[in-house]
Structures are given as structure tokens and as C-alpha cells.
Amino acid sequence: MTGTDIAVTGLGLVTPAGIGTTASWAGVRAGRPAAAADPALDGHPVTISCRVPGWDADALLGARRAHRLDRFTQFALVAAAEAIADAGLDPATWDGARVGVILGCADGGPGTVEEQHRVLVERSPRHVSPLLLPMQLPNMLAGQTAMEFGATGPNLVVATACASGTTAIGTARDLLLLDRCDLVLTGGSEAMITPLVMAGFARMGTLSCRTDDPAAASRPFETDRDGFVAGEGAGVLILERAADARARGARLRARVAGYGASADAHHLTSPHPEGTGLEAAMRAALADAGCRPSDVGHVNAHGTATRLNDLTEAxxxxxxxxxxxxxxxxxxxxxxxxxxxxIEAAFTVLGLEEQVVPPTANLDVPDPDCDLKLTTTATTTRYDLALSNSLGFGGQNAVLALARA
Incomplete structure (x- = not known):
């Protein structure tokens, strides 16, 4: 390792597999699908989703605090608190000016927007909450996190659709390499399972319609896949320069060895049919890490279970x-x-630590056109480098090269 290695020293997760890193990783390792019927979507064409189980923001954040935050910010604050504790850090003692917050989010707080729009239509403009904008603006994800933990360094939210969390981690790494800060809270958060958003996805034909068997609906790389199941949650990673982490006696969970990003410049929602943009991002991440393709032992694929994405990525x-x-x-x-x-970057870090590749749930008959060595059970194997791929609407591609510490 060199003096410019960037280390992951803390993880925090709030996912449909569980609240907290231990619960989330256990669910993923076991391959337990989280999809279930969603009463909030009754009457919709698609009535299933992957919700965070047992979410109680009042208990986790305090009722007064929770009611002033949209769900996507609530998730992030809980995940960030876990990541900070996991890294052995105390916000009361750190130099806040050297702590950055770089988070990703595709949409901000649509739940708050929809709720307050109902107030506007059913009552009057005078009844709309003065907290509408502070709750729903995407940048408040980073702003509220900074206020919660006294981080006064670089602060921003990136939006590259479904690549946002990966883009945020890559941007955070760059800031550390440029010495703009010494610590970064980075990752992403999302709470888009709302009636309007889900109606939009359904109209686009991107959602799985396997509503009679929700647990089997999310089927990445499966022959009979028919779309994704929408989920919610947050993942926060603590990044710092490896030399700084070692100097304070911190545990290095993994290294962010490389990052690549690109744009397809091709279509609003579909990937380039030859995957030229994703290929460019993958090759850039490898070059940034100083590694060869043969060094990669595991790929955490974007793998949405939509027909075009899975085929192109494969x-x-x-x-x-x-x-x-x-x-x-x-x-x-x-x-x-x-x-x-x-969240997938965090799972990749955990896999590197334990030298295990988690399973792809619901993979009964792999699509023969997706010619990949896909895992169907948690697989123990030795590897030092993994890629985590992300793609987003608009042709956004972002790839992280993550290495054993």
C-alpha cells in the first residue's frame, strides 16, 4: 500500500435485509429475498416492494427529530451513526472542517412532496408545511448529516440516477486524494417507494409483475426475469487515507483502489446495446487501481433483473x-x-473481509445469454480485488475497484 491508499474504516447499513450492517449482511449471505406485498401500493399495477423491516424512526431518532425529516434522510442519519461508531470515531473530538459529507440520491424526498401536494389540493396553500422544501430537497441529505455530526468540510449530494451511491464514493475518494479533507462520510440513501414514483416505474414497464409470489420476483440474470423490485434504504461508508487510519489505530476494512465513470450518451433509460460506456468505466477503474482484468476475483453486478441491463452487463x-x-x-x-x-459497495467490502462471494437469490435457471460464473450460494474463495458496478438512467456508469486491506 502507498501513502495515497484510501481505506474504508466504517460501515453503516439500513436495507430491506435488515437494520444495521450485521443484519443486512446476514440476509444477503443467506440469500433471503426481502420483497413482499406493500399495502401502500394497493390498487396499483405492481403491489410489491422491498421495504426496510421494522423501521421506527421515532425510536431511532426521537419523535421530534424524525418528524422534521423525510424518510430518505432518516435512513442516512441512522446508517451514518453506525458507520462512525464502526470506524471508532467521535464527532465531539474530530476537526469538523476536515470532515466531508458526499452522499448520493436519485430523487430526494418524493414522499414529502406527494403528502404536501395532497394538502395543497385538498385544503389550501396556507396549509402546506413550511418544512416542505427543507425536507424534500436532495441536498438536505448531506446538509442534515453535516448538522447531525458537526462535519463542516466539503458537503454535497450527487445525482447520477441509480449510480448515485457509487459516484458519491468515487467523488469522496478524489477529495481525499486531493487533500481537501481527512475523513469523508459517503454513500447514498433513497426512499422512492411512493404511489406516484411507483406508478411511473410501472408505466415504464421496468417493474417485476410477479405479484403472486413477491419473494421470487427479483430475479437477476434469470431466464424468466421480468423487471426489478423497488427497494429503499441507505449505506454509509467512512473513507480516510490509509496512512491516517493506521496512525490512529483504526481497522482498515478494505481499500477503494480505483474508480471509473462514463456516460453512454445513447438513450434515456436503456444501456448502450454493446455496453461501451460500462466497459469504459470498468477499464478506467482497473487502470486507476493499477490492476489487470485477471486480478478481479468477484464482480458485484448492477444486475437489476431487467432484460436489457442484465444482458448488456453480462x-x-x-x-x-x-x-x-x-x-x-x-x-x-x-x-x-x-x-x-x-449498499452494494458495503456488501463487497464485507465479502472481501470474509473471503466470500454472496449468492444471487432466485437464480434457478440462469439466462444462457448471460454467460457468467454466477453464484447461487455463499461461496468461499480467495480473492484480493472486486469490482462493484452501477448504471443509471441517462446512461450513467460508475465502477469501484475495491481491494483487501
Whole structure:
């Protein structure tokens, strides 16, 4: 390792597999699908989702605090608190000016917008909450996190659709390499399971319609996959320079060895059919890490269970890397949209630590056109480098190269 290595020293997760890193990782390792019928979507074409189980913001944040925050910010604050504790840090003693917050989010707080729009229509403009904008603006994800923990360094939210969490981690790494800060709270959060958003996804034809068997609905790389299941949650990682982490006696969980990003410049929602943008991002991440394609032992695929995404990504992984072990944890969690990349990066870190590749849930008959070495059970194997891929509407591609510490 060099003096410019960037280490992951803390993890915090709130996912459909569980609240907290231990519960979330246990669900993913076991391949337990989280999709279930969602009463909030009764009457919709698609009535299933992957919700965070047992979420009680009042208990976790205090009722007064929770009621002033949209759900996507609530998730992030709980995940960030866990990540800070996991890193052995105390916000009361750190130099806040050297602590950055870089988080990703695709949509902000649509739940708050929809609720207050009902107030506007059913009552009057005078009844709309003065907290509407402070609760729903995407940038408040980073703003509220900074206020909660006294982080006064660089602060921003990135929005690259479903690549947002990965883009945030890559941006955080760059800030550390540029010495703009010494610590960064980074990752992503999303709470888009609302009536309007889900109606939009359904109209686009992107959601699985397997409503009669929700647990089997999210089927990445499966022959009979028919779309994604929407999820919610947050993932926060603490990044710092490895030399600084070692100097304070911190545990290095993994290294963010490389990052690559690109745009397809092709279509509003579909990936480039040859995956040229994803290929460019993967090759850039490898070059940034100073690694060869043959060094990659595991790919945490974007793997949404949509027909075009899975097929395109499979072609690119095979073309660039050959035959590493591949998984999509979305079989368990569903698609967490702007938070997906952050949560999947955390799962990749945990896999590197334990030298295990988690399973792809619901993979009964792999699509023969997705010619990959896909895991169907938690697989113990030795590997030092993994890629975590993320793709987003608008042709956004972001890839992290994560290495053993």
C-alpha cells in the first residue's frame, strides 16, 4: 500500500435485509429475498416492494427529530451513526472542517412532496408545511448529516440516477486524494417507494409483475426475469487515507483502489446495446487501481433483473474480465435506486473481509445469454480485488475497484 491508499474504516447499513450492517449482511449471505406485498401500493399495477423491516424512526431518532425529516434522510442519519461508531470515531473530538459529507440520491424526498401536494389540493396553500422544501430537497441529505455530526468540510449530494451511491464514493475518494479533507462520510440513501414514483416505474414497464409470489420476483440474470423490485434504504461508508487510519489505530476494512465513470450518451433509460460506456468505466477503474482484468476475483453486478441491463452487463463483464465470480445482491434487497451502489459497495467490502462471494437469490435457471460464473450460494474463495458496478438512467456508469486491506 502507498501513502495515497484510501481505506474504508466504517460501515453503516439500513436495507430491506435488515437494520444495521450485521443484519443486512446476514440476509444477503443467506440469500433471503426481502420483497413482499406493500399495502401502500394497493390498487396499483405492481403491489410489491422491498421495504426496510421494522423501521421506527421515532425510536431511532426521537419523535421530534424524525418528524422534521423525510424518510430518505432518516435512513442516512441512522446508517451514518453506525458507520462512525464502526470506524471508532467521535464527532465531539474530530476537526469538523476536515470532515466531508458526499452522499448520493436519485430523487430526494418524493414522499414529502406527494403528502404536501395532497394538502395543497385538498385544503389550501396556507396549509402546506413550511418544512416542505427543507425536507424534500436532495441536498438536505448531506446538509442534515453535516448538522447531525458537526462535519463542516466539503458537503454535497450527487445525482447520477441509480449510480448515485457509487459516484458519491468515487467523488469522496478524489477529495481525499486531493487533500481537501481527512475523513469523508459517503454513500447514498433513497426512499422512492411512493404511489406516484411507483406508478411511473410501472408505466415504464421496468417493474417485476410477479405479484403472486413477491419473494421470487427479483430475479437477476434469470431466464424468466421480468423487471426489478423497488427497494429503499441507505449505506454509509467512512473513507480516510490509509496512512491516517493506521496512525490512529483504526481497522482498515478494505481499500477503494480505483474508480471509473462514463456516460453512454445513447438513450434515456436503456444501456448502450454493446455496453461501451460500462466497459469504459470498468477499464478506467482497473487502470486507476493499477490492476489487470485477471486480478478481479468477484464482480458485484448492477444486475437489476431487467432484460436489457442484465444482458448488456453480462456481455461487458465477460468481454473485459473473462470469468470471475459474479453476484447481484438485488435478488435479496431489490433495487435501491440511488442508494444501490453504496449498499452494494458495503456488501463487497464485507465479502472481501470474509473471503466470500454472496449468492444471487432466485437464480434457478440462469439466462444462457448471460454467460457468467454466477453464484447461487455463499461461496468461499480467495480473492484480493472486486469490482462493484452501477448504471443509471441517462446512461450513467460508475465502477469501484475495491481491494483487501
Amino acid at each position: 456481455k461487458v463483464v465477460r468481454r473485459v474480465l473473462g470469468d470471475p465470480l459474479v453476484t447481484s445482491t438485488k435478488g435479496v434487497t431489490g433495487h435501491l435506486l440511488g442508494a444501490a451502489g453504496a
